[in-house]
Amino acid sequence: xEFPSKLIENAVGxxxxxxxxGKKTALRLALHLLKAETDTTASLAEALAKMRFExxxxxxxxxxxxxxxxxxxxxxxxxxxxxxxxxxxxxxxAIENTAQYQGVYHVLGGVISxxxxxxxxxxxxxxxxARIPDSEIKEVILAISPTMEGDTTAFYLSRKLRDFEGVHIxxxxxxxxxxxxLEYADEITLGRSIVDRQRQVx
Amino acid sequence: xEFPSKLIENAVGxxxxxxxxGKKTALRLALHLLKAETDTTASLAEALAKMRFExxxxxxxxxxxxxxxxxxxxxxxxxxxxxxxxxxxxxxxAIENTAQYQGVYHVLGGVISxxxxxxxxxxxxxxxxARIPDSEIKEVILAISPTMEGDTTAFYLSRKLRDFEGVHIxxxxxxxxxxxxLEYADEITLGRSIVDRQRQVx
Ligand SMILES: [Zn+2]
Ligand SMILES: [Zn+2]
Numbered sequence: 001x002e003f004p005s006k007l008i009e010n011a012v013g014x015x016x017x018x019x020x021x022g023k024k025t026a027l028r029l030a031l032h033l034l035k036a037e038t039d040t041t042a043s044l045a046e047a048l049a050k051m052r053f054e055x056x057x058x059x060x061x062x063x064x065x066x067x068x069x070x071x072x073x074x075x076x077x078x079x080x081x082x083x084x085x086x087x088x089x090x091x092x093x094a095i096e097n098t099a100q101y102q103g104v105y106h107v108l109g110g111v112i113s114x115x116x117x118x119x120x121x122x123x124x125x126x127x128x129x130a131r132i133p134d135s136e137i138k139e140v141i142l143a144i145s146p147t148m149e150g151d152t153t154a155f156y157l158s159r160k161l162r163d164f165e166g167v168h169i170x171x172x173x174x175x176x177x178x179x180x181x182l183e184y185a186d187e188i189t190l191g192r193s194i195v196d197r198q199r200q201v202x
Numbered sequence: 203x204e205f206p207s208k209l210i211e212n213a214v215g216x217x218x219x220x221x222x223x224g225k226k227t228a229l230r231l232a233l234h235l236l237k238a239e240t241d242t243t244a245s246l247a248e249a250l251a252k253m254r255f256e257x258x259x260x261x262x263x264x265x266x267x268x269x270x271x272x273x274x275x276x277x278x279x280x281x282x283x284x285x286x287x288x289x290x291x292x293x294x295x296a297i298e299n300t301a302q303y304q305g306v307y308h309v310l311g312g313v314i315s316x317x318x319x320x321x322x323x324x325x326x327x328x329x330x331x332a333r334i335p336d337s338e339i340k341e342v343i344l345a346i347s348p349t350m351e352g353d354t355t356a357f358y359l360s361r362k363l364r365d366f367e368g369v370h371i372x373x374x375x376x377x378x379x380x381x382x383x384l385e386y387a388d389e390i391t392l393g394r395s396i397v398d399r400q401r402q403v404x
Contacts, residue, residue, distance in 0.1 A: 002298045004273060004291075005266045011253040014246040019234050020227070029220050031292055033254055034266065041254035044216040045247035051213040052235055052243035064207045064236065071206060089206070090233055096204045 001027070008034075060131065062107040062124045063092050072096075072104055079103045081138040085128065085157065087111050087150065091143060103141070106131070111149040112156060120156060128157075132164050139168040146174060203229070210236075262333070264309040264326045265294050274298075274306055281305045283340040287330065287359065289313050289352070293345060305343070308333070313351040314358060322358060330359075334366050341370040348376060 001023055003009035008030055015026035033041045057063070058070035065071070072078060072092075082103030086092055092105050108123040131137065140161055144150040154171065161169050175193035176185050185193070203225055205211035210232055217228035235243045259265070260272035267273070274280060274294075284305030288294055294307050310325040333339065342363055346352040356373065363371050377395035378387050387395070 001295065004294060004298070005253075005257060005268050007249075007253040007257050007268055008266055010249045014249040017242065017246070018231050020230070025222070027292065027295065028222070030250075030253065031290075032221050033250060034257060034291075038254055040219065041250050044219070045251040047212045047216040048232075048235060048243050049247040051207075051209040051232065052240055055207060055209050055236060064210055066207050066209055088233075089236075090229065092206060093203065093229065096206070 061105045062109060062127065063105055064089050081136045082141065083128075083131070083137055083139070084141045084143050086143050087145065087153070095143065103139075108144075108153070111144065111147075111153040113149045113152075123153075125157065125160065129160060132161075132167060137167060139170060141170050141172065143172045263307045264311060264329065265307055266291050283338045284343065285330075285333070285339055285341070286343045286345050288345050289347065289355070297345065305341075308342075310346075310355070313346065313349075313355040315351045315354075325355075327359065327362070331362060334363075334369060339369060341372060343372050343374065345374045 001012075003012065008027075011030045011033075012023060012026040015021055015029055016023050018026075021029070033044075054066075056065050056068065058065040058073055059068055060073045061070060063070045063072065067074075079102045083106050084095065084101060084103055085106045085108060086095070087108045087110055089107055092107060095101050095105075106124065106128045108125065108128075110118050110123055112118055112120055112123070128140075132140075140157075142154045142157060144154045158169055161167060174189065174196065176182060176189065182190065203214075205214065210229075213232045213235075214225060214228040217223055217231055218225050220228075223231070235246075256268075258267050258270065260267040260275055261270055262275045263272060265272045265274065269276075281304045285308050286297065286303060286305055287308045287310060288297070289310045289312055291309055294309060297303050297307075308326065308330045310327065310330075312320050312325055314320055314322055314325070330342075334342075342359075344356045344359060346356045360371055363369060376391065376398065378384060378391065384392065
């Protein structure tokens, strides 16, 4: 693509490095910014730079945080006896948005993937194991995506966590999504949803 | 959506002001930037700000430019007797990328739209009319989208341009897109493509 300006060419180049943003979309975004008030671009550029340079990670749960301890870990009203282990910060945000969980989190920072060269020591597993002794933790929920790598990670964690007496290990329920139609569910999910069927309370 | 950090909340807020970027996509982009090197964000923020604050518009054709005169207007090898009138800078980029046009441009900055309150004086029409006297311009190509507003604009321009003797007015060819199948073409395009049929040269 040829551009009549180096300035717009650079902006399109940087925008199209973002995931899911092609050259055409990048150009559309750049032209939108050019048409809008200068403030729009100034605020965007500042918010991105501020986020990247000032953000920190919670020293306890490794979620993103504006301070040494994140707002969830610092909240005395949360249930600190239950820790939900997730691979990514995105999962924390997704679970928080359900408003169904009152415990705390532990963000692994990925999943074990021999192909991509990610081993247990590349994740925050040691930090999780170190959190448990002398703590009030009574349950660890493994909320990791049921992919091959995710299952490997969950299996590895289960074995490590088994050493802690008095700490229950659970996994999030798998099954047919709410509102999902049986006939469109994949075979594995459907099969598992029958095996793991939940008895109705009378 | 709840965020564990004000910094990420602001970044997501600014990103989701961009056209076609929802909150979920904005979050994905923000988390991508957080995982990538700080340089990625710094380069992006700088390129956007630099583009917005340093870009200028060509005083002749009103296209974006890094100088008072754009690289197309300044190019002596281009055909300055032919001016292609487009509504938007995006059209200049699209036509340049076809590598089929050697003339120069005139960017209107929009189309006449009574509903949106855009009249002829809000566009660079006076500047176009002022370009013609004492110039080498022999042809003005109206390359405006065939929408109702676009057709109104083209009609308005045709009438104004008729006053200039010796200046031909043309419009870009309409018809079935290359590779397009007749049965999928809309009726108006198909009808027009028959009326405006081109005689084959033997
Ligand atoms: Zn925390
Ligand atoms: Zn120009």
